[in-house]
Amino acid sequence: MKTDVVVIGGGPAGLAAALKASEHADVVIIERDKELGGILQQCIHNGFGNFIFKKMMTGPEYAYHFISLVKKSGIRVMTETSVLEIDGNKKIVAAGPSGIVEIEAKAIVLAMGCRERSRAQILLPGTRPAGVYTAGTAQRLINIEGVMPGKKIVILGSGDVGLIMARRLTLEGAEVEGVYEIMPRPGGLTRNIVQCLHDYGIPLHLSHTVTDIVGKERVEGVKVAEVDESLHPIKGTERFISCDTLILAVGLIPENELSRQAGIEIDEITNGPFVDEHMETSVEGIFACGNVVHVHDIVDDVTASSEIAGEYAGRHASGKNGHGMGLEKKHNIKVVAGENVRYVVPQFLRHMDMEKLTFYLRVKEEKEDALVVISCSGKVVFEKRERMVKPPEMVKVSVPASLLEGADEVRVDVRCRNG
Template sequence: MRHTDVVIIGGGPAGLAAAVKLWEQGIRDILILEREHHLGGILRQCIHDGFGLTRFGETLSGPEYAQRFIDQVEKYKIPYITDVTVIGLDKEKKVTAAHKEGILEIQAKAVVLAMGCRERTRGAISIPGERPAGVYTAGVAQAYMNLQNIMVGKEVIILGSGDIGMIMARRMTLEGAHVKGVFEVQPYASGLPRNVEQCLNDYGIPLKLSHTVTDIKGRDRLESVVISQVDEKMQPVPGTEKEYPCDTLILSVGLIPENELSLMAGVKLDERTKGPEVNEKHETTVPGIFAAGNVLQVHDLVDFVSMEAEELADSVAEYIKKDEKAEAEHTQGEEAEEYMADVVTDGNVSHTVPQKISGKKDIRLCMRVRRPMKNCAIQLIQGGKVIQEKKMKKAIPAEMIQIPVKAGILKEKENLEVKVIW
């Protein structure tokens, strides 16, 4: 059994940023566990630029962005283990991991969940039809092309206008493939507007909204897909079917936080984000287990992932130092539990993070709207009174909205209500 102050599960942008900030906060006993062969997470395969404008003030590729933090990890000599898979996590913060050298057991004072997210698959959205080769999620296709130099197809249909899907539409076009179109079941694009412009419009790739794949045809290899229009209830409209010959179907239909370890530890999940429920300290419902990045909520910019992880690191450092002080004074480490009020939303807001607040700390409230809106205002309400308002010319589900809220205007022990007026 190995004993460590902090175990960070995941060596991607969230885990790396948390580790570096923890070190700078004076926490030295840190261990990063990463299941891949290299640190960096998903950024290793994101060779396009556009990263880092918020965090570093310059545009970087994914590998360049990750390397900024990897260099800091190496500089500080923060311990990490790669090629290791965490297979167990309990409420007592005991981590069990499988490595080529055997099973590792680590007892931590605090655990940081930074496992990221995974893609929805064909099975998750129940597309009917045959099961030929040539159907990929966007991230898998990206990994084949950018990490292994394998071209996945030539005649391509993309289902879903998520950011990775649109980026792959451009990437495959640049590599000589013919992308026949991007089809989106919603009546609006689900990715960032800049990707619609730079990845689709700039290359003449059509985006068709309110359309979905209703059949997949082919024996050994994909031969065609059938695409239909959908109504306002997302149901295919009979008579609108059109068959598109193709050898490749790429799915970009949403991301889900990697929550198996969270559930294993008894962490409560938010039904809306599918990630852990946290308070303003990024602490989950299990004391000493914290979460940040795409395992907590799916972000549209990696800069926000890193910044969220750095906020988490401040809370973890405070937690560890409080525990060490209690040990030195031979007192009980856990104080009386703070009262946490709920953050509640109206029907126009899909979710908020954090989900609970004490009213004693500054918070950065993150949220998304359920549908595109223009000339709207987000109101924060306590006790029936508007305590803060943010006016916006437009709000779209693809862009996370962040509102800093000072503790001075928050009331303790009272729910915070979030409403959108438009």
């Protein structure tokens, strides 16, 4: 089969990209799940769409808005179909209800989201009983399958998914003994610390970790201990907590096996592909968006940047702009993560044909009264004040592209306003 644009993944990123691409070209969405909507289908709490729709929606409500537009748009949707292979020539091999399908596309949008870190990835010691779940699995069990994972729960990690699950489990009648976080600061958004822990009296133990899982058939308890500055357990602080379930909320990793297979260059810091301002990766005609590029806090940002990926994938496939199959790349401007910046996306500017450029970044250190400073070849061209910046909260800054004209390098620093 041949088509113009194939979007891999039907979560909010894939839906937004497909809708935009369909304004220019024929589009197929391939989704491995039974339904479109991605992770939003299991996020039945509200807190989605504050920026785009100016109201609080649940995950399924937010997804439904885009799914209904896709249904009306003529976009072809292949659900229960997993993409197994892609290559740099944009050939796709997928497996679905009718067997193996091979598709040749003119452009691909990668929108596979991310997956959760598991017990093995954080080398958690102890026995291997039932009752250890990632937070996303526990969320799926309760919200989609209607099954409670346990009655007395310990949560390791204070990422947003874990915080939301602490509240959800409490509302469903479980006892959440506490959330244990190895770092000296919480991993999730402040709003989730307040609304999911403080409002329900659930304690958050910073600089603590689980040192052992106890139980043969089922979890009988866990040992927790305080950690020192090098994150090693401090002798004498270990204590046993009786529980039947341990929930892990220890981070998300962009799902990039397919990207690597296609020879796309991956950023070691984000674990996602390097992208330019069109969200195009290092392989011409392959675009990426959403959590596959970097883990987002807010779905509205996923939608906004995925529309850019879809727009340019559609234009690429339809040969718009008069440059044959590609869009002209006139520049190779590196965007450098400077002082107190862990990463910036996009990492390159290669076209300089957009009116406004939006940079997404994460800081290394918390700072009050901060200034996001954009410089071109050593000269400050734009500044944005932020009341507070924190590592778990993504910072977004939109800059008129005209200010970056002629730059050979763009640098982003986040400083204290008063030095």
